Amino acid sequence: MFATRAFRPATQLSRHARRWASESTQPAGGSNALMYGGAGAGVLGLGAWYLNSGAQKAESKAPASKDEEKNVPAKADAPLKVFKGGDQGFVPLVLDKVEELNKNTKRFRFKFDEDDAVSGLTIASALITKFKGPNDEKPTIRPYTPVSDEDTPGYLDFIVKRYPNGPMSEHIHDMSPGDKLEMKGPIPKYPWQANKHNHIALIAGGTGITPMWQLARAIAKNPEDKTKVTLIFANVTKEDILLKKELDQLESDKPDQFRAFYVLDNPPEGWKQGKGHVTKDLLKEIIPGPKEENIKVFVCGPPGMYKAISGAKKSPAEQGELTGYLSELGYDQSQVYKF
DSSP, X not given: OOOXXXXXXXXXXXXXXXXXXXXXXXXXXXXXXXXXXXXOTTOHHHHHHHHTSOOOOOOOOOOOOHHHHTTOOOOOOOOOBSOOOTTOOOEEEEEEEEEEEETTEEEEEEEOSSTTOBOOOOSSEEEEEEEOOTTOSSOEEEEEOOOSOTTOSSEEEEEEEOOTTOHHHHHHHHXXXXXXXXXXXXXXXXXXXXXXXXXXXXXXXXXXXXXXXXXXXHXXXXXXXXXXXXXXXXXXXXXXXXXXXXXXXXXXXXXXXXXXXXXXXXXXXXXXXXXXXXXXXXHHHHSOOTTSTTEEEEEESOHHHHHHHTOOOSBTTBOOOOOHHHHHTTOOGGGEEEO
8 A cells, every 4th residue: 555645734725736726737639528425416307217218128149150150250249238228227236245434334346147247337427226115105216326447347336325214325235245236327427538628626525426436537547538637525534535545546646637635524633634614715725717728627415515516406417507616716607517
């Protein structure tokens, strides 16, 4: 393991952070991608749309060609995609492993029927999960963004926080290896292409880190994508910082491209980064300004965070009016995307 880079306290970050946020990056080009509890408000409408969008179609495989029978090399098939979108129905996946991350959050690994299959998710997209209990009149529908790489064969991972009286999160936390959960997707979010923006800011709270991680990971794994990434990640305690090891590794691997700033409501003694909530002054210090060229700000977190920073989404399919700190700082609607 490597050591995490130490940062100055948030109150002393202004000069350093503004320099980082405004340093020039390569111009866009190429191929043209409660406060901190979690995300997912307003998902039932989108879930219902997916629930009623048709049945899964069976897939057949053609018999071997004459050339194949003669051992003539043939073009390799693309990996099988578990989730194909369109009118595909829900796919039941078996829970394989469970890893406890903190007092109320776990990582759940679901395996595919074929060991060499991949999820089929695009950047950025999510999956719909469905569960109907024996006493439920209607199924519970919730979206989740996997944290495993889209090209990883054989399985996908979710990070799920358990909420009291949260029907889906409680159901998933009560599952045991061997149990099945129905899923459908991908649900397209913000379509990403390499170098789509010069610099992006990711503002996340709690489990709202999952779509941010999907996007940052995709940028980092593409050597042609020079997009600069600044993350502000807010949590209650240090133990609540999800994917910290992976974020540290990304920052170590890409120090000139990726930076993370952490904000804790209840920081431990000696904490050197942000304290309290994400404020307008902190955003002004850390993220690229609204007048900088070709920037984009992404927000994902619970309702309280949305309200303070960007205003809530109008519906799962509509972004809603931009309000809050970002509007007050001069960002316009086209510069902000709410996951």
